[in-house]
Amino acid sequence: MFPYLFKIGNFELRIYSLMYIIAIFIGLFFIKKRAKSLHQDPGIIENIIIVSFFGGIIGARLYYVLLRWDFYSQYPYEIIAFWHGGLAIHGGLIGGVLTGYLYAWKRYNFLYLSDLILPFLLLGQGIGRFGNFANGEAHGVPTITPPDIIFRFKNIFPEFWRVVKSTFNLPDGVEGMNLLNSMLEQKKVLIVEFQNRVYELKEYVPFGVRFPSKYNPPAYLEFGYLPVHPTFFYEMILNFIGAAILIYFWKKDEQIGKGVITGLYLIFYGVIRGFVTTFRADDLMVGYFRAPHIVSFVLILIGGLLIYFRKMRGNNG
Template sequence: MFPYIFKIGVFELRVYSLMYLIGILMTLYFVKKKGQKLGFSKELIENLIIITFIGAIIGARIYYVVLKWDFYSRYPKEIIAIWHGGLAIHGGIIGGIIAAYLYCKKYGIRIFQYGDMVLPFLLISQGVGRFGNFANGEAHGVPTITPPSIIFKVKNVFPEFWSTVLKTFGLKNNPVEVSKLMDLIKEKGALTVQFQGKIYELKEYVPWGISFSPKYNPPAYQDFGTLPVHPTFFYEMILNFICGYFLVRLWKDDKNIGKGVISGLYLIFYGVIRGFVTCFRADDLMIGFLRAPHLASLIMIVIGSVLVYKGKNKGGIL
């Protein structure tokens, strides 16, 4: 929508980068305060958060490249072109955990003590970061004219469904042509399309869709022209803030730090949030015919449940 705040020559201050910075500074501020209260030096906490962030960026990129290997195997120079986009949150979580674990092991810190201190603010920071996705016009949802029964299928059939829609109405797969669909719907009230032996109706199912203009040629416009799409970045932002608030309430009590319960709840909360939002996403990574975030979220929920159980019933772990 507005990817940068200002631009001077080749330099531009991007909203997405600013959201990252806000998230890091917020996390540093609160975790340093808690860490010093629990006997950790502020330098140790600063280094740990920076190392975790670097590990998360590396992990997010590796995860994305592996699941998009068909593209990157043909264009290997693009593997390091992180400025062209291509970071996956689940890879970031894995990379951040690995980096934090290695650093904590080196300095004798209990990994779940660190996790319980930082993860409430990571969840809130993820919510802040989703505003950057909105500014970039990325991580967007499917058009709001998509029937719910297509959105909530376990198998991701949306690409095949969308191809059928365009073919049915004789539209080419480009922004200008796709944008005509809304005019057709307004003219006729609703459209119908046959897909996999069933008749589906195309109409505005929710009124809060967001339409992206061609001004900055964002991914959402490239995919669906000016059709209103589900604001998945806002769905996730709101849910992250709500769950983050609950985790911060637990974080305030020092007795909850180090048991692993907060860390487990983070995994459960974000697993559920991302699993839900993924149903609406138009650009998710795939593993075979399944959406990669659904598989990763399921693993997060299982691991998180184990951590919460052990933390609550066995006096903490590790």
């Protein structure tokens, strides 16, 4: 809604960037303090986190570009223009993990580091979602979308929405979406037939977020004044809950390096992202399927196997 706090000339202090700066400082403060209590060098841990952060940004951009290659192959100069948007969290995780591992593998056991850092990564991901709200991005589908359309592993929302626009003869773009919004405000009963079923367009949840036209946020450009699912808040709340659970284990000395915290992070974030992505309107796709669903399944599988084998190893002495 308000992408920047202030603007001086060409300089903007964007809320999105500020949220991640705050998240990094919070994480560094607590992780360095914890490292010191575990008789580790806080300076080295700080360097690992900073290097991993920049590796994560590169990974997030490359992941996004690869899955949107149809666009970037036509406009290659946009590949480096990450300030125009286009960072994918799963790519960030891959890039951050690889960078951190390559930088620190001679000094630290990988699971020791991941157990130490990941609770505050999940907390930071939650904080960062407020930046998505400020930008009007990472938004959900309109709240008038029937639940049966949303809760499908295969993403049928784009097809459904094309039928909606065709049924009511809506023009493309913001004009058509605002026309649909006006029809809803007039309390008209809007019926759509899709895949041999009849659906009614109505407010299925009362907590949708409307984005104004000021700053032309992506959510407004796609759906006009229609209220959309606040997926950034869904994920923020779930990330905070997951981070609180991880921090509970993180405070116990005997848990650092066991791999359970790392496994739980992978499971938690896989479940959270898998759930939230069903509501998302702007997720990257692999064919007809949402890329986050595929990656989330892999994360949950790896996390479960990690905990299982670490527990088996512990039971076997």
